[in-house]
Amino acid sequence: xxxxxxxxxxxxxxxxxxxxxxxxxxxxxxxxxxxxxxxxxxxxxxxxxxxxxxxxxxxxxxxxxxxxxxxxxxxxxxxxxxxxxxxxxxxxxxxxxxxxxxxxxxxxxxxxxxxxxxxxxxxxxxxxxxxxxxxxxxxxxxxxxxxxxxxxxxxxxxxxxxxxxxxxxxxxxxxxxxxxxxxxxxxxxxxxxxxxxxxxxxxxxxxxxxxxxxxxxxxxxxxxxxxxxxxxxxxxxxxxxxxxxxxxxxxxxxxxxxxxxxxxxxxxxxxxxxxxxxxxxxxxxxxxxxxxxxxxxxxxxxxxxxxxxxxxxxxxxxxxxxxxxxxxxxxxxxxxxxxxxxxxxxxxxxxxxxxx
Amino acid sequence: xxxxxxxxxxxxxxxxxxxxxxxxxxxxxxxxxxxxxxxxxxxxxxxxxxxxxxxxxxxxxxxxxxxxxxxxxxxxxxxxxxxxxxxxxxxxxxxxxxxxxxxxxxxxxxxxxxxxxxxxxxxxxxxxxxxxxxxxxxxxxxxxxxxxxxxxxxxxxxxxxxxxxxxxxxxxxxxxxxxxxxxxxxxxxxxxxxxxxxxxxxxxxxxxxxxxxxxxxxxxxxxxxxxxxxxxxxxxxxxxxxxxxxxxxxxxxxxxxxxxxxxxxxxxxxxxxxxxxxxxxxxxxxxxxxxxxxxxxxxxxxxxxxxxxxxxxxxxxxxxxxxxxxxxxxxxxxxxxxxxxxxxxxxxxxxxx
Numbered sequence: 205x206x207x208x209x210x211x212x213x214x215x216x217x218x219x220x221x222x223x224x225x226x227x228x229x230x231x232x233x234x235x236x237x238x239x240x241x242x243x244x245x246x247x248x249x250x251x252x253x254x255x256x257x258x259x260x261x262x263x264x265x266x267x268x269x270x271x272x273x274x275x276x277x278x279x280x281x282x283x284x285x286x287x288x289x290x291x292x293x294x295x296x297x298x299x300x301x302x303x304x305x306x307x308x309x310x311x312x313x314x315x316x317x318x319x320x321x322x323x324x325x326x327x328x329x330x331x332x333x334x335x336x337x338x339x340x341x342x343x344x345x346x347x348x349x350x351x352x353x354x355x356x357x358x359x360x361x362x363x364x365x366x367x368x369x370x371x372x373x374x375x376x377x378x379x380x381x382x383x384x385x386x387x388x389x390x391x392x393x394x395x396x397x398x399x400x401x402x403x404x405x406x407x408x409x410x411x412x413x414x415x416x417x418x419x420x421x422x423x424x425x426x427x428x429x430x431x432x433x434x435x436x437x438x439x440x441x442x443x444x445x446x447x448x449x450x451x452x453x454x455x456x457x458x459x460x461x462x463x464x465x466x467x468x469x470x471x472x473x474x475x476x477x478x479x480x481x482x483x484x485x486x487x488x489x490x491x492x493x494x495x496x497x498x499x500x501x502x503x504x505x506x507x508x509x510x511x512x513x514x515x516x517x518x519x520x521x522x523x524x525x526x527x528x529x530x531x532x533x534x535x536x537x538x539x540x541x542x543x544x545x546x547x548x549x550x551x552x553x554x555x556x557x558x559x560x
Numbered sequence: 561x562x563x564x565x566x567x568x569x570x571x572x573x574x575x576x577x578x579x580x581x582x583x584x585x586x587x588x589x590x591x592x593x594x595x596x597x598x599x600x601x602x603x604x605x606x607x608x609x610x611x612x613x614x615x616x617x618x619x620x621x622x623x624x625x626x627x628x629x630x631x632x633x634x635x636x637x638x639x640x641x642x643x644x645x646x647x648x649x650x651x652x653x654x655x656x657x658x659x660x661x662x663x664x665x666x667x668x669x670x671x672x673x674x675x676x677x678x679x680x681x682x683x684x685x686x687x688x689x690x691x692x693x694x695x696x697x698x699x700x701x702x703x704x705x706x707x708x709x710x711x712x713x714x715x716x717x718x719x720x721x722x723x724x725x726x727x728x729x730x731x732x733x734x735x736x737x738x739x740x741x742x743x744x745x746x747x748x749x750x751x752x753x754x755x756x757x758x759x760x761x762x763x764x765x766x767x768x769x770x771x772x773x774x775x776x777x778x779x780x781x782x783x784x785x786x787x788x789x790x791x792x793x794x795x796x797x798x799x800x801x802x803x804x805x806x807x808x809x810x811x812x813x814x815x816x817x818x819x820x821x822x823x824x825x826x827x828x829x830x831x832x833x834x835x836x837x838x839x840x841x842x843x844x845x846x847x848x849x850x851x852x853x854x855x856x857x858x859x860x861x862x863x864x865x866x867x868x869x870x871x872x873x874x875x876x877x878x879x880x881x882x883x884x885x886x887x888x889x890x891x892x893x894x895x896x897x898x899x900x901x902x903x904x905x906x907x908x909x910x911x912x913x
Contacts, residue, residue: 285801297681297689303659303882305737307722315727317737318883319800323656324854324881327810331656334690342799343878345735345886347813365725368664368673370703371713376664376675443646443699445679454705494682517701519682521662523675525701 205234205390208375211367215385218309218362220277220293221415224248231386231409238393239407248410249423254393257430258402262547266404268429269343269392269538270301270420270496271385271436272413275378276520278306278361285339285466286348287319290361294414299334300521305364308344310355310386315364334503363459365522372454373528380524384514385435385533393533403430403545410496420496424503430555431469431508433541434497435534438487438513453515454527456483457534462495462513464501469510470555482483482533487513506554508553512537561748561892562586564726567738570666572652572719573772574636576600578669579631583747583766590754591764597723601780602631602766608759616760617754620912624870626763626786627753628777628857629746629793630770633739634881636665636720638700645704647674650695650721653771657695658828659882668718674700722883733813733888741887742880743770746792749875749896758903770857777857781864787911788831788869790899791858794887795849796873807850810876813846813888818896819872822851824859828869834909835871838902844894849874855856869911873899 219227228250236242239252250273258264277293283289289307292298301318308314319341323331342361344351365378387406406427410419424432439445440453451458459473479483484531492498493511501509514534517525562582571579580602584715587604588594606721608623616623634653641647647667651657661678676698681689704710716862726738750764763784767776781789795817799808810817818835819827849872862870875895878886 272845287801295681297661297678297684299658299693300662300678301687302661303879303884304662305884315729315737317653317879317886320656320659320879320882321798321800322796322880322882323654324796325806326656331658332692334692335658339802343800343876343886343901344731345729345733345737345812345888346731347733350731366664366725368675368723370673370675370701371709372703372705374701374703376673439680441640442677442679442701443644444697445683449683517664518675518677519680521678521680523662523664523677525675525677525703 205209205394207387208390208528210234210390211384211387214386215367215379216315217318218307219274220362221274221412223360224274224411228409231273235393235407238397238464245423245426247419247422248411249419251423251427252407254396254405254407256401256403263552264404266406266429267542267545268406268408268424268427268432269389270408270410270432270434270500271389272382272419272496273409274411275361275415276414280355280357280359280361282357283351283355286346286351287343288355290342295520297520298337298504301340302335303540304522306342307364308342308355309360312354314344314354316342324413363522374525376523376525378522378524380516380526381437381519384437384526388435388534388538389529391532392538395536395539399539399543400554401543402541405542413496417496417499420499421503424500428504429507430550431471432500433510433512434495434500435512436495437516437519439519440515440517442517451485451487453517454529455485456535457514457530458485458487458513458515459514460487460489460493462489463491464489464497465510469508473510476544477537480540482537525560563744566747567726567740570721571631571633572767572817573632575702575719576631576768580766580870583751586751587754593754597779597783599776599779600768601776603780603784604764606754606758606762608761621907621909622760622787622911624761624787625906626781626789627766628748628765628767628789628861629750630743630767630776630857631747632771633721634771637712638716638718638912639669641707642699644709645706645710646699646701647710647714648699654881658692658703660698661693662694662720663883664723665720666713666723667720672702672713674702677697678702684833695778724884733890735886735888737850737884737886739885741877741885742794744890745794745875745887746752746894747897749784749792752896753899756900759907767857774857774860778860781861781868785865786868789861791861791870793855793856793872793874794877794880796853796880797876809850809853810847811877812849812878813890814876815891816898817847817849817874817876819849820851820856822856824855825870827863827871830909831869831871834905835873835898835902838905839898842897842901846898
């Protein structure tokens, strides 16, 4: 697997929350190369198992890595005079939708545009107001009659975001939140295939994170791992946003610190990064992390959980921007962490001998 | 037609060179003379027959016809490089700043990729979500992390154009999507018109700087000094559903739009009548651009020297002046048909009053 190429393919694939099948197929093909078992759970999360080589004297241990494969998107709510009204799935700033290119997944995929009235016809007053959802329409260039044959209410719409290579190993596109994490997990598995590790690794591409961390909730229950790490994206530095709220992109993976993260998991990650000369950044999170880690932590009897975030600019837009260097580092950090997992660490965490 | 290449070429007002080269390559074997004037207009002459020309002088029918289409498009200009590597920009031509967020652009002749980012929704206060973001607050991210790095890739004054690949949408109108159909649609039709022969002298003017004030057409018309002029445009098509039923200006698939009056010109009624009559005789679908909106090169051309009777024929295009536009190939073909048939009947036009 080549990081840039896999990110490109995942970014271009469609998979809004609850409709992750197209992107899941790509991930399955990739994970399967490094896993002894791959399955999909009832909610649709993809679970790949890379078995560890343990000393038979010690209990079987496992770690779960979770990155969500769903993306925010739109749903058709009405056909009107040859245009489509829509609802949003996931958290959108409606301002970025104006003039945006989309794909309507009807009976066939239809490229479309969220139309905007030309400036010539707008009053000064119009231009002072953001365009509300009830004035936004998707245009696929079809007549009303033709549209009815190809599109119906409930059809899924994904935003288009061409994969754009900027300078300094930065790339831009859609759905890097959180396909970038899936790339890191694949990269970790790739590293592990040539490394020794005692613990079993469950690599999970979760579903429905953007509508409430749902895939993480059920997949963590099903796997019942000893410990878990969620990989997501965090706010990268950008012009016009306080440095307090961001960390530099290209500065290395962001290691979450706060109530959602087990302190020993954080310090283990930090030590591993230092030992392997992988740059990292500390990301203090007061309370709710808003990631799969939030759901994982309280599954069954609870589990030691960590959160690694990839710094990313312009989250939830079609021009999400990140540094490929950070992906490579995150994959390597995960692999080294896993290779170092042993029974002593399990004891340190106070894990039971036979996990439930 | 050359629509795809024309749409994907970058040519923001004042920097139309790439579009001009594309057009020149397409027309140089079709015309008798061509030159590029001081502002950058490409002016080509397709000569008519001398006998027709002599007769025309006697009878008052036009012997020198100008057909214009503008090469430039709206876009952005880099006006400042931030210390941390982002680019500040201002619009070139009329752009609604609300369409700029989360869009891709290509900067300068090397087409350096950049994105117009926006603060993530997670970090926005509730009231900010309902505030229009000003172009002064926006910046282009090219991945540079310092001013020095940015300077190696772009320079002050570089133009940026939207990155919108051309694509066929299909359907009953044979719709396509792309950028800058205002006015690459007109350019595409004008190139096709040069493949025909005419009894009169046809001057094709591919003009510059329409979007910043009809600048190119003004000097092109002066140097050509035509007897009549047609302007080919890609025009407003505001047919999205609306709560209040206001004019869509034109509708997609309705055929070429004929201007009666807009903000810049009262089209010459004799030319409008000729266009309508021709469309009816030939069975070409057509519509009237609903009066009052927009201005075109005809605004400058009709006031040239002692005045030039002028008319405007437009291809309706949705979402002009925003990144991705939509037009109908049927409309485009019908615009060409109408112009061909109309030019063929110019000899019957009596300009005496």
